[in-house]
Amino acid sequence: MKLSIVATLYKSAPHLAEFHARASKAASLLAGDDYEIVLVNDGSPDNSLEIAVALTQSDPHTVVVDLSRNFGHHKAMMTGLAHSRGERVFLIDSDLEEEPEWLADFSGDMRRTGCDVVYGVQQRRRGGLLEASTGRLFYKLFRALTGINQPDNIVTARLMTRRYVNALLQHQERELNIGGLWVITGFQQLQRVVQKHSTSPTTYTVAAKFSHLVNAVTSFSSLPLVTTFYAGLLISVSAAGFIAFLTLRYFFIAAPPDGYTSLIASIWLFSGLIILFLGVQGIYIAKVFAEVKQRPYTIVRDVYGIEKNDRSPT
Structure with a gap:
């Protein structure tokens, strides 16, 4: 399979149909009919799962991985990557703040440079002064305390080769921070400046950012x-x-x-x-x-799609 598009679902119902349509169009332009869209339901409290399952019935390219509860964005993304099968994997959020159409530009950069990862960064972080200043502080402290050179204002959207995804999935932390894992996995990575949209107010509070910083630092540094x-x-x-x-x-x-x-x-x-x-x-x-304790970091309740019985994590 040439291409996998992986996205997580959490309160995604208002945007899911449009996301699927735009992602399908972007994928077909790049890979023809040889692609899949893997949607991971991370215990969404709305009807995102019902909408996604309906999409699998009308579109054979769509696969839904339904988690048994909410495990968190980072763990859901890793689960989606584990279920992907494409030689190229495009990871993106489903809330349309990141455009599925970026796939064409990311693919062009990958083809031109021969790199293994093309990822998006915002030139200017969206939000007000508090959002921007706390974001800058987070990245500065993370780099200072861990020695990991994670870029500022990185977004979820990234196009990856299969060998990079397989290497990323070798990390088996239970309390994982995917941003740091993206960096320490290595390979040649190229950043591309993007403009992230604002479709909904952020729920990422200062307290949540501090908690995320503590988890990130203690996951990567002594x-x-x-x-x-x-x-x-x-x-x-x-x-x-x-x-x-x-x-x-x-x-x-x-x-x-x-x-x-x-x-x-x-x-x-x-x-x-x-x-x-x-x-x-x-x-x-x-x-x-x-x-x-070696507990699984996610538990899959069900997988919906035409190839359900043949699909297992990579």
Whole structure:
């Protein structure tokens, strides 16, 4: 099969019919009749599944992978890639903020350069000042704390070769961050500037971004653990020096003044640091706990499509 288009569904009902029509047209222009559209229902609470299943009945190119519940966007994307069979795989969101027609331009770049991945980046992040500033901060902190050079304002849309997809699927993390995996999988990758549309208000809050940053950093770097060691060492050396100073002052200069303010402040400071460091270690322990259980990161309830019985994850 020449081409697979993979998209996830979550509250996608208003856009799904148009997305399917435009994706089908873009795919047929590039691959003729030799393509598939893989839609992964990530526990969508609306009628996205019913619409998608109806599409499989009218279009033999469409396959729907129905997950047993909502597992999250990144895990749903990996599941869709695992069910794809094309020599080229175009991953894209189904909400029409990213255009299916980008496929032609991405394919042209891949054909011209011989690269394995062409991915989209926004020249300017959509949204207001808060959205733009928190987005920039996320990427800067991620790069600083992990050493992984993930580009700013990257979007979901990307065209990949089969060998790259197979390599990507070798990662078996349970708590995965797909943006980092895209980078560390390697191969020759080319970015293309795109203009992402706004079809609905973002539900990605500042708290969600912070949680995503913590998960991303702890998934790819041990730097927070190393930092706690050096911070503890610095505090210990500073405390030892201060104790030596007080001892010398007591015996050779004068007794230090009585008072509890500095004592209480110190207790609060160091107690907070201890709890913070334990919390950092707890995050890593929780990740180890999740990994050693070896639970599947998604569970497929059903697969709809003409080749349902012949389809299994790659």
